Amino acid sequence: MNPVSTLGEVTNSVMIMATNPPRTDLFSRLDDGDRDAFTELVDQYGGLIWSMVRNVLRSSADRDDAVQDILMSLWKNAGRFDPSIASEATFIAMITRRRLIDLQRRRGRRPDHDALPVEPALISTDRLPERLEQSEEVRVVMQAMGQLRPAQQRVLTLAIQHGHTYEQIAEVTGMPVGTVKTHARRGLMKVRDLLSTTSTDASSRQHEEIHDA
Amino acid sequence: MRDEFGHESRDSRLIDQLLGQLDDDGAVMDTDLSDINDISSLELTTARMQATLAVIDDDMTPMPDDIRNRMYALNPTTAMTTSSSPMRFPFAGFVAAAACIAMVVSVFVMQSRTDTVADLRETILVSAEDACQARWLDQNDPTVTREPGGDVIWSAVERTGVLQICHVPINESAQERYHVWMETAGGDPVLLATFDVTDPSEFKLVKLSLPDEADPTGFVVTLDAPTSTAMAAGTMIVRTGSVNAIGIAAS
Numbered sequence: 074m075n076p077v078s079t080l081g082e083v084t085n086s087v088m089i090m091a092t093n094p095p096r097t098d099l100f101s102r103l104d105d106g107d108r109d110a111f112t113e114l115v116d117q118y119g120g121l122i123w124s125m126v127r128n129v130l131r132s133s134a135d136r137d138d139a140v141q142d143i144l145m146s147l148w149k150n151a152g153r154f155d156p157s158i159a160s161e162a163t164f165i166a167m168i169t170r171r172r173l174i175d176l177q178r179r180r181g182r183r184p185d186h187d188a189l190p191v192e193p194a195l196i197s198t199d200r201l202p203e204r205l206e207q208s209e210e211v212r213v214v215m216q217a218m219g220q221l222r223p224a225q226q227r228v229l230t231l232a233i234q235h236g237h238t239y240e241q242i243a244e245v246t247g248m249p250v251g252t253v254k255t256h257a258r259r260g261l262m263k264v265r266d267l268l269s270t271t272s273t274d275a276s277s278r279q280h281e282e283i284h285d286a
Numbered sequence: 287m288r289d290e291f292g293h294e295s296r297d298s299r300l301i302d303q304l305l306g307q308l309d310d311d312g313a314v315m316d317t318d319l320s321d322i323n324d325i326s327s328l329e330l331t332t333a334r335m336q337a338t339l340a341v342i343d344d345d346m347t348p349m350p351d352d353i354r355n356r357m358y359a360l361n362p363t364t365a366m367t368t369s370s371s372p373m374r375f376p377f378a379g380f381v382a383a384a385a386c387i388a389m390v391v392s393v394f395v396m397q398s399r400t401d402t403v404a405d406l407r408e409t410i411l412v413s414a415e416d417a418c419q420a421r422w423l424d425q426n427d428p429t430v431t432r433e434p435g436g437d438v439i440w441s442a443v444e445r446t447g448v449l450q451i452c453h454v455p456i457n458e459s460a461q462e463r464y465h466v467w468m469e470t471a472g473g474d475p476v477l478l479a480t481f482d483v484t485d486p487s488e489f490k491l492v493k494l495s496l497p498d499e500a501d502p503t504g505f506v507v508t509l510d511a512p513t514s515t516a517m518a519a520g521t522m523i524v525r526t527g528s529v530n531a532i533g534i535a536a537s
Contacts, residue, residue: 111361118350119357124340127347134459134482140353141360148362158328166340167333212485214338232305234331234339239307265331280365 099161100154103147114147118165125169129236143172144174160210173236217267225260228253304332324349369424403491407439407448414441415533420504422451423527434524436489437506440496441533447494449479451507454523463512464523466492470500476515478505 099117100112126139146168153165218226227246231237239257243250351355409415421437434454438524440447449466458464459482467475496502508521509515 108361111382112358115349115354115357119354120347121337121340123347123349123353124343125336131458136480136482137353137356140327140349140357144357144360145362159333160337162337162341163330163333166337167329170304170333170336171307177306208341210334211338211341214334215342218335218338229335230339232307234343236306254298254302257305260296261301261304261328261331264335265327268331268334269327 079232098154098156100116100147100164104151104154111144111148114144118162121162121165122169125166125173128234135176139173141174143169145170177236177265213268214264217264220267221260221263222256223246224252225256225263228256229260231263232257238267300328303529304329307337322380403448403493406446406493407450407491410439410441410444411449411532414444416443416531417533419440419532420526420529422507422524428448438494438502438526439532440494440502442501443495443525445496447496447502447509449492449494449505449532450489451492451524452489453486454483454507455486457509461511462509465508465510465514465517466494467506467508467517468494468496468502469504471503473500475506476500477515477517480512 099110103114122140122143126136126143130136130139147165150168152273154161159167218229222230224246228248229244231242231245232239237245239250239253242248242253242257246253248256324511327500342359348354382516403479417439418441419437419439422434434449435451438447438449454464463480463482465477466479466481469475479492480493481490483490505526506517507523507525509523510518510521
């Protein structure tokens with residue numbers, strides 16, 4: 074299958090299809106043409122997809138188009154999902170990010186925010202909602218992010234969750250653009266290194282929490 | 287983070303790309319980033335952070351019901367196993383109208399795994415023996431200051447077609463959307479699709495699925511309320527002119 078975006082070529086290794094034993098997960102069923110699987114995809118992960126789209130796009134028409142585009146991409150690439158490498162939620166977040174970035178590039182403009190958001194709250198496992206206390210994946214990622222410097226946390230949250238440019242982040246935080254870049258780059262590499270030292274992505278249970286959210 | 291020559295490191299550019307900070311030119315220039323072994327782990331990290339941030343977001347809201355219902359109608363596995371039934375207007379009752387809207391959206395956006403709408407248009411032009419074409423001709427909207435470019439290409443045998451159009455105004459989708467109607471010999475206009483225009487200078491391509499009961503004699507584009515289910519003459523934007531057979535069978 075073709076890559077789903079300009080970023081597609083760079084991460085094909087993440088999505089190599091498992092060969093055996095036979096899988097019965099959501100994406101396997103989707104790849105097999107199971108009609109109910111698509112409905113389940115919308116039901117279980119609609120909240121995750123919608124929250125990502127909503128944070129980046131303001132126009133209702135753009136949001137509508139983006140959600141359609143993302144769901145079609147997930148369907149087309151269902152066969153690439155490998156549960157031994159990423160959880161369903163992580164796979165969906167990856168595809169969704171790619172589509173949103175591609176969408177913004179095609180339109181030649183940055184996220185159409187009405188106003189820049191206030192600085193996000195710092196990450197702490199103390200913030201973990203009660204309903205998610207049992208989610209190991211959420212806890213692991215939050216712990217890793219919690220080890221970043223506060224400035225690194227803010228920059229990465231604004232870049233990843235809200236899709237802001239370095240310049241917009243500089244405006245929100247008052248940091249020089251160069252400092253924003255440094256925090257983003259070093260922060261992301263640090264989280265990557267921290268996560269690589271923990272157990273593999275254990276978020277196969279995460280979709281239940283997302284569904285409930 | 288610069289290398290010994292003062293250039294930004296590949297890791298830095300890679301992260302910029304993953305965070306959506308590189309424009310088209312930057313992305314093209316950085317195709318060599320694919321050689322970096324650990325790009326997968328960085329993108330995976332970004333996705334895990336994204337999913338976690340979404341889950342813990344206190345403001346996280348479910349997908350709105352209207353969008354969720356439209357996504358159900360998108361179901362591509364359904365598209366592969368069932369055929370569309372015609373929708374004729376005016377409908378009686380809300381249920382029929384709601385079903386129509388879902389059908390219109392599904393007809394509009396469904397794609398095969400390999401074909402884009404542009405590919406489908408090319409396939410019809412090249413391969414369909416009975417391919418027909420009708421260009422946009424008449425218009426009565428004063429805001430359309432230029433002759434609307436484009437046409438409709440279709441195959442009655444394959445029951446599919448592609449509309450393309452440009453030089454029509456940007457619409458405010460919350461208030462009104464473009465509606466595509468198929469005219470038939472003696473029948474009521476059939477609503478085939480709805481779409482929005484965000485850039486009048488670009489060709490908008492819309493896939494059309496033709497109902498089985500009748501062949502088209504022309505197509506009309508109107509600008510109506512998003513939920514409109516009946517063609518109103520006063521809202522007509524453009525109408526196709528004569529139908530020309532352009533397929534192999536006609537040559």
